[in-house]
């Protein structure tokens with residue numbers, strides 16, 4: 001799912017870390033230890049040189065060696081014992097460790113990461129959160145240069161964990177413990193994957209030995225009833241349907257009546273795709289809710305549509321009050337930003353991911369999938 005983002009994120013984090021490291025680097029200004037000046041005359045020509053060396057008085061040679069030794073000693077004593085020099089080196093190290101990153105520099109460096117996140121459909125609210133968390137961990141803090149990449153990754157990981165701190169919905173447990181029939185209504189715009197997702201949920205329920213009935217409350221879109229009928233036949237499940245153009249709330253009502261009469265566990269209500277900007281059609285959805293009183297209202301969104309999907313979820317939540325989210329088409333979403341963002345923006349949990357067109361292509365959502373998928 002995070003084909004693009006994962007690679008880019010990895011490269012950007014490395015680059016970001018390197019830049020932070022550069023920004024926090026301190027010029028090493030160790031003063032050269034003063035040496036005794038010893039003048040050694042160096043002959044100019046090769047011959048003179050030869051002669052000079054042989055002629056060099058023993059004393060000068062000794063002086064030369066002494067200086068060489070002293071140089072070596074100075075070098076080693078900086079690193080090791082001599083208390084005064086060690087203190088100086090220690091201070092320098094301290095300086096390297098505690099050099100801080102200013103907010104201006106951080107903002108500048110964050111822009112690369114910001115762009116990558118935006119390009120991969122991560123919502124602005126989420127980018128702001130990631131930025132403010134990173135800022136808390138990096139800006140005006142003593143940073144160990146060797147740890148920068150680790151700090152950045154950990155900060156990102158924690159931010160992403162936080163994005164999913166919303167109340168989870170355990171669908172199967174809810175169905176098991178709540179009163180029968182358990183009614184679920186599915187909402188979302190045309191083509192987002194509602195009908196396919198309903199078939200997948202029906203298949204899951206069947207596997208878990210729950211009985212269910214489908215309500216063809218999409219009486220609006222051509223071929224929608226036939227599409228659902230095919231799924232119902234494939235899965236051996238009853239479909240309640242009326243004619244095209246009839247009242248969707250009445251279809252839902254009949255399906256619930258049927259479930260009550262037959263002691264069926266779950267009613268799954270398909271609805272017509274509604275553009276969230278169409279007020280009349282939104283009113284129709286409200287009627288379905290008034291009549292069917294669903295235990296759960298699930299928004300089905302297309303993972304690949306990024307911020308549009310997040311905006312739709314917000315609009316549907318405002319109109320019908322959604323409880324949870326299923327993101328269809330996660331298998332063809334190479335960016336992943338919708339899955340990263342939608343819970344944080346809507347404060348609703350992602351329950352499942354649609355991962356293909358087959359009935360079994362429904363994966364229970366776990367936030368860990370995101371953290372691992374991003375390689376954090």
Ligand SMILES: Nc1nc2c(ncn2[C@@H]2O[C@H](COP(=O)(O)OP(=O)(O)O)[C@@H](O)[C@H]2O)c(=O)[nH]1
Pocket residue numbers: 188189190191192193194195196197273328329330331332353354355356357361
């Ligand atoms: N690859 C992929 N395609 C999907 C998934 N879910 C639905 N689709 C396809 O998306 C298209 C629209 O789905 P549909 O269920 O009719 O959407 P609806 O208009 O919201 O009911 C269909 O061609 C589905 O096969 C999914 O998880 N992965």
Ligand SMILES: [Mg+2]
Pocket residue numbers: 191194195196218224270271
């Ligand atoms: Mg449909």
